[in-house]
Amino acid sequence: MNAPTPIAHVTPEVHLREVPAALLAALKDRFGAQFSEALAVREQHGRDESAFTTVPPPAAVVFAESTTDVQDAVKLCAQYKVPVIPFGVGSSLEGHLLAVQGGISLDVGRMNKVLSINAEDLTVTVQPGVTRKQLNEEVKSTGLFFPIDPGADASLGGMTATRASGTNAVRYGTMRENVLALEVVTARGEVVRTGTRAKKSSAGYDLTRLFVGSEGTLGVITEVTLRLYPLPEAVSAATCSFPTIADAVNTVIQIIQLGVPIARVELIDANTVGLVNRHSKLNLREQHMLLMEFHGSPAGVREQAETVQDIASEHQGAGFEWADTPEERTRLWTARHNAYFAAVQSKPGCRAISTDTCVPISRLADCLLDSVAEADATGIPYFLVGHVGDGNFHFGYLIDPDSAEERATAEALNHQLVARAIAMDGTCSGEHGVGLHKMGFLRDEAGEGAVQMMRTIKHALDPDNIMNPGKVFGA
Amino acid sequence: MNAPTPIAHVTPEVHLREVPAALLAALKDRFGAQFSEALAVREQHGRDESAFTTVPPPAAVVFAESTTDVQDAVKLCAQYKVPVIPFGVGSSLEGHLLAVQGGISLDVGRMNKVLSINAEDLTVTVQPGVTRKQLNEEVKSTGLFFPIDPGADASLGGMTATRASGTNAVRYGTMRENVLALEVVTARGEVVRTGTRAKKSSAGYDLTRLFVGSEGTLGVITEVTLRLYPLPEAVSAATCSFPTIADAVNTVIQIIQLGVPIARVELIDANTVGLVNRHSKLNLREQHMLLMEFHGSPAGVREQAETVQDIASEHQGAGFEWADTPEERTRLWTARHNAYFAAVQSKPGCRAISTDTCVPISRLADCLLDSVAEADATGIPYFLVGHVGDGNFHFGYLIDPDSAEERATAEALNHQLVARAIAMDGTCSGEHGVGLHKMGFLRDEAGEGAVQMMRTIKHALDPDNIMNPGKVFGA
Numbered sequence: 033m034n035a036p037t038p039i040a041h042v043t044p045e046v047h048l049r050e051v052p053a054a055l056l057a058a059l060k061d062r063f064g065a066q067f068s069e070a071l072a073v074r075e076q077h078g079r080d081e082s083a084f085t086t087v088p089p090p091a092a093v094v095f096a097e098s099t100t101d102v103q104d105a106v107k108l109c110a111q112y113k114v115p116v117i118p119f120g121v122g123s124s125l126e127g128h129l130l131a132v133q134g135g136i137s138l139d140v141g142r143m144n145k146v147l148s149i150n151a152e153d154l155t156v157t158v159q160p161g162v163t164r165k166q167l168n169e170e171v172k173s174t175g176l177f178f179p180i181d182p183g184a185d186a187s188l189g190g191m192t193a194t195r196a197s198g199t200n201a202v203r204y205g206t207m208r209e210n211v212l213a214l215e216v217v218t219a220r221g222e223v224v225r226t227g228t229r230a231k232k233s234s235a236g237y238d239l240t241r242l243f244v245g246s247e248g249t250l251g252v253i254t255e256v257t258l259r260l261y262p263l264p265e266a267v268s269a270a271t272c273s274f275p276t277i278a279d280a281v282n283t284v285i286q287i288i289q290l291g292v293p294i295a296r297v298e299l300i301d302a303n304t305v306g307l308v309n310r311h312s313k314l315n316l317r318e319q320h321m322l323l324m325e326f327h328g329s330p331a332g333v334r335e336q337a338e339t340v341q342d343i344a345s346e347h348q349g350a351g352f353e354w355a356d357t358p359e360e361r362t363r364l365w366t367a368r369h370n371a372y373f374a375a376v377q378s379k380p381g382c383r384a385i386s387t388d389t390c391v392p393i394s395r396l397a398d399c400l401l402d403s404v405a406e407a408d409a410t411g412i413p414y415f416l417v418g419h420v421g422d423g424n425f426h427f428g429y430l431i432d433p434d435s436a437e438e439r440a441t442a443e444a445l446n447h448q449l450v451a452r453a454i455a456m457d458g459t460c461s462g463e464h465g466v467g468l469h470k471m472g473f474l475r476d477e478a479g480e481g482a483v484q485m486m487r488t489i490k491h492a493l494d495p496d497n498i499m500n501p502g503k504v505f506g507a
Numbered sequence: 508m509n510a511p512t513p514i515a516h517v518t519p520e521v522h523l524r525e526v527p528a529a530l531l532a533a534l535k536d537r538f539g540a541q542f543s544e545a546l547a548v549r550e551q552h553g554r555d556e557s558a559f560t561t562v563p564p565p566a567a568v569v570f571a572e573s574t575t576d577v578q579d580a581v582k583l584c585a586q587y588k589v590p591v592i593p594f595g596v597g598s599s600l601e602g603h604l605l606a607v608q609g610g611i612s613l614d615v616g617r618m619n620k621v622l623s624i625n626a627e628d629l630t631v632t633v634q635p636g637v638t639r640k641q642l643n644e645e646v647k648s649t650g651l652f653f654p655i656d657p658g659a660d661a662s663l664g665g666m667t668a669t670r671a672s673g674t675n676a677v678r679y680g681t682m683r684e685n686v687l688a689l690e691v692v693t694a695r696g697e698v699v700r701t702g703t704r705a706k707k708s709s710a711g712y713d714l715t716r717l718f719v720g721s722e723g724t725l726g727v728i729t730e731v732t733l734r735l736y737p738l739p740e741a742v743s744a745a746t747c748s749f750p751t752i753a754d755a756v757n758t759v760i761q762i763i764q765l766g767v768p769i770a771r772v773e774l775i776d777a778n779t780v781g782l783v784n785r786h787s788k789l790n791l792r793e794q795h796m797l798l799m800e801f802h803g804s805p806a807g808v809r810e811q812a813e814t815v816q817d818i819a820s821e822h823q824g825a826g827f828e829w830a831d832t833p834e835e836r837t838r839l840w841t842a843r844h845n846a847y848f849a850a851v852q853s854k855p856g857c858r859a860i861s862t863d864t865c866v867p868i869s870r871l872a873d874c875l876l877d878s879v880a881e882a883d884a885t886g887i888p889y890f891l892v893g894h895v896g897d898g899n900f901h902f903g904y905l906i907d908p909d910s911a912e913e914r915a916t917a918e919a920l921n922h923q924l925v926a927r928a929i930a931m932d933g934t935c936s937g938e939h940g941v942g943l944h945k946m947g948f949l950r951d952e953a954g955e956g957a958v959q960m961m962r963t964i965k966h967a968l969d970p971d972n973i974m975n976p977g978k979v980f981g982a
Binding site: 289 | 681705
């Protein structure tokens with residue numbers, strides 16, 4: 033761990049670069065109705081789900097419908113050295129989409145075709161605007177599914193760019209493990225394929241993994257080849273309540289250490305269970321809760337469930353309730369995914385400042401409990417949910433976006449939490465990415481040498497710094 | 508797929524760079540007894556297990572014993588712009604270690620300490636010279652193991668550098684999935700940490716994955732943090748014989764498509780079974796064979812085994828034989844791993860030219876059977892083994908290294924096989940890496956744009972081209 037960084041600026045630094053009228057005219061000429069300078073369109077493309085104060089929107093939006101569209105837009109912007117900010121559905125959380133250096137938003141949402149399903153190979157190739165729910169609808173008839181599930185119905189291009197994960201990652205991995213290959217358009221407008229459909233490869237540098245998590249700063253993702261999985265023969269979900277967060281977390285630690293192949297294991301604290309109950313009209317017991325799911329053969333699921341029940345009992349777990357029908361399960365998981373909205377709507381006008389630390393599993397209880405105590409001491413309202421099987425959890429501190437004091441309290445808590453996670457050999461970001469918000473945290477975590485290596489790669493592949501500039505690392 | 512490349516040169520291109528006497532003196536001064544210019548030592552460090560004709564050995568060998576040693580050696584070489592070739596145990600297969608541009612071999616074999624075992628987190632951190640067997644010995648008492656198993660008792664630094672995999676990858680993934688973080692020494696002699704012990708992260712570019720598979724061309728790996736797994740409660744191995752290779756392969760395809768979590772599934776063709784029998788004093792039925800292993804709970808293993816037996820029966824599989832004791836299993840897997848030596852020793856004085864293609868599982872039978880027919884038509888002796896669950900297999904064509912004709916026949920077969928695999932959206936290298944041998948194949952597979960991107964990254968991180976130059980991509 034390095035020297036701690038100052039608390040992140042609540043207003044991002046803005047250094048607008050000139051967008052020449054000639055570029056706007058050329059884009060309009062090339063893209064016609066796929067080009068917009070309307071303020072409402074620009075504003076919608078200049079923000080995300082983060083709690084940042086607004087910055088000026090991009091100068092214009094291009095709606096790409098093909099790889100060639102992306103190439104042409106990038107080439108025109110490159111000619112004028114104007115920033116290009118790729119845009120999927122706008123669900124990112126760390127300010128990734130804010131036009132802090134001006135430029136053009138390149139919306140790939142209309143590139144939303146599933147290009148090929150190779151059910152026999154358990155692979156699928158999609159355009160970047162396909163969302164995860166759409167993908168699962170389109171592959172349903174094959175008996176396969178795509179497990180990565182970050183909550184929001186994000187685009188697969190965006191999920192690739194932020195290295196997203198979510199509730200199923202404990203068993204199926206993250207986008208890092210599930211993207212096989214990409215087609216990308218480079219900062220010079222060239223098309224490059226980063227891999228094949230082979231399940232493994234030792235052929236050269238891992239360009240695929242370099243682009244997974246690059247947050248739009250190295251190029252625009254125009255195709256994504258993903259792994260699919262057979263729908264499990266049996267699925268069972270369960271909730272279990274605990275008197276303390278420590279009991280719940282210690283249950284999880286033991287599940288993981290024993291190698292139980294649990295598919296999902298989520299923590300929801302008692303307060304958040306209450307918010308979820310009121311938002312989703314549920315009657316969950318308002319105690320700290322683990323929400324779990326088991327995938328496998330009927331016998332395998334039974335075996336896992338028995339093991340987990342035994343472990344939970346040793347830690348005061350009680351009130352195991354099973355959801356075996358798809359409808360019950362969908363209701364539970366939808367409620368879990370709506371925790372964010374349940375919390376935000378509980379305090380009208382508020383925004384959530386979300387934390388995203390991830391620590392080695394043995395440190396999870398220490399990291400989480402100390403941070404709960406700190407948050408409670410400030411009196412700030414928050415929700416707490418977590419992909420605890422991976423050591424990843426999220427506080428969402430609910431602030432009045434116009435209150436500098438509340439914002440400062442939340443940022444200070446986040447700062448303390450990140451410092452704690454880094455000291456435990458963990459990371460400031462399990463799944464949301466760096467964006468604008470965590471640039472200082474990344475430096476604390478990785479050290480100047482590693483950040484300088486990232487910068488060197490960025491500069492080599494994008495010498496004019498036009499691809500989503502000002503994100504991930506400072507100048 | 509791009510225009511096919513000419514058949515690889517059987518003699519690597521050598522462009523020796525000057526190694527100034529002043530550098531040798533400085534290294535000798537700094538490293539004393541850890542420095543050698545003895546011809547035998549240099550020759551041992553100037554070759555690997557590939558079938559390349561020899562090239563002049565490196566000018567000297569430095570035996571590093573610490574990260575500081577590595578830094579100092581690299582800094583001195585950087586000062587004189589002299590190549591540095593990292594060396595583990597010398598088991599690579601594609602000419603990775605040949606000093607085609609001269610320079611210094613940097614042997615990290617003495618950096619062979621397990622630095623920390625975090626059993627509760629299922630992680631371990633090792634120095635790069637620790638071998639996989641040593642690691643498994645040292646973690647045995649924790650009830651954990653490291654599954655990646657490329658056959659040779661390779662060093663973990665070398666396995667990281669070539670993105671190795673092996674027999675367990677079908678269930679546990681490759682080095683790509685199992686390296687959590689690295690410490691590396693850059694081409695300027697700086698120490699950089701590429702990650703943390705968190706199981707997942709979205710914090711910046713994936714430098715870890717960039718170095719995994721970089722074949723020593725971006726820096727020297729000085730520490731490796733790896734995932735460990737709980738030793739399965741039950742393990743069972745089995746062999747099953749098939750009248751045709753097609754039957755065996757179709758069995759595997761169905762196992763994978765059904766999502767059976769098989770731990771290992773290896774193909775050995777009838778001829779190779781014979782070689783293995785004679786080499787390892789076994790009495791395996793001399794038919795095409797699948798060698799399998801199942802990991803899980805006792806009930807889970809039983810369930811997997813029953814499913815697989817049903818599938819095998821549908822494809823004329825017969826003679827299921829079980830190996831339930833650790834001793835029987837070790838005997839079988841040792842025999843499998845010795846297939847290479849069994850084959851090479853069957854033809855005194857020969858070398859094996861090994862293929863390494865990997866294709867999407869649905870194309871495995873087509874790819875493999877056509878290549879068997881081609882090889883049989885030439886009459887060349889070969890062995891055939893494969894990690895078929897991943898779509899990866901190896902022909903080893905046995906040639907007299909002094910016979911230009913045999914070498915040309917083997918290279919032509921390899922060339923046809925690679926072209927076929929690439930046309931099937933597969934890769935020229937599942938696990939051996941590119942080295943010298945597959946530089947043309949990489950270009951065919953990835954395309955000039957992707958190779959140029961790799962070159963750009965290499966040039967940015969190693970502007971004087973001192974880190975294992977002349978490998979992976981041409982100038």
